[in-house]
Amino acid sequence: MSNWLLIIYCGLITFLTRFSMIALLKKEMFNDRIREILSFVPSAIFPAIIFPAIFLDNSGDFQLENNPKIMAAIIAMLIGIISQNIIATIISGLASYWFLIFMV
């Protein structure tokens, strides 16, 4: 598939998930239970991106020793829990990562 076709399909599926409920839904179709479960979607999906990017190297092997990403991610998480601030989380993670790879 060409890159453009891939982009267009990804755009279509993104649009359709946004549009389908607005266009089709009658209020009663979504009960509180389904809403509650859907509210967990970020917690259920994002870690599937986060964890492999931290713990695996480029070829998909475990990289647990000499891996500055683990320490930097832990620091970012702690800062995130304390500050509840998205920017502070990203910056503290990047800063500690750079500190570990360039200074230590």
Add this chain to the structure above:
Amino acid sequence: MNNKFRVFLKGIFDVSPLMIPVVPFGLIFGVLSIDIGFSPIETMGMSLIVFGGASQIVLLQLFSGGASSLVIISSVGAVNSRHLLYGAVVSEHLSDLKLIWKIVISYFLVDQAFARSNEYFKKNKDKDKYFHLFGGGITCWVIWQTTTFLGIVLGAFIPEKLGLSFAVPLTFLALLVNDFRKFINVIVIIISGLVATFGFNYVPYKAYVIVAGVTALVTAAILTKLNKKNE
């Protein structure tokens, strides 16, 4: 002042503070996309056509890992399933709109605009209130396109050894800061992460995002149910 315009401005005003974290997100997307090998036009096209930060980063991540198109598209769908919730929540406020407005509003229904307009809709009953979501959505759109463009330009100057790809997990980590304090969310996060990491090499077609997401969501369903029984 025209009421529609007033509500539109209110939407811009309300969503603006939430734009601060979008700036690094957009820059990182632009830089990485060029880094992975998409052309500047394709990168800009992604932001214009898809217009969803998480979707676009997942697209990049899986594309660079060599996943097939079908897996990339379904993973983007999985990431986007949270929009079903947004649509369901705001649909009751938009049910009287013409189809064309429903299409326009859907395109602009991103996380930040949803969050602010949903609050506004709950408090306001006037018939022009959808202009709030329109204003918020356009604000997100302008910031996203601008930062994507800047990322494309900057990408040429950022040395590879900075390891900016690490910004991807960090950005997603940052989007979960509100969930780290909730017990069930923490368990769901750990399950998803472990399934994805251990499944990375074993789940066929790089579909580990979908497998991990579904497993974690089922866990969430079970845990919330058990939690209710105990109350």
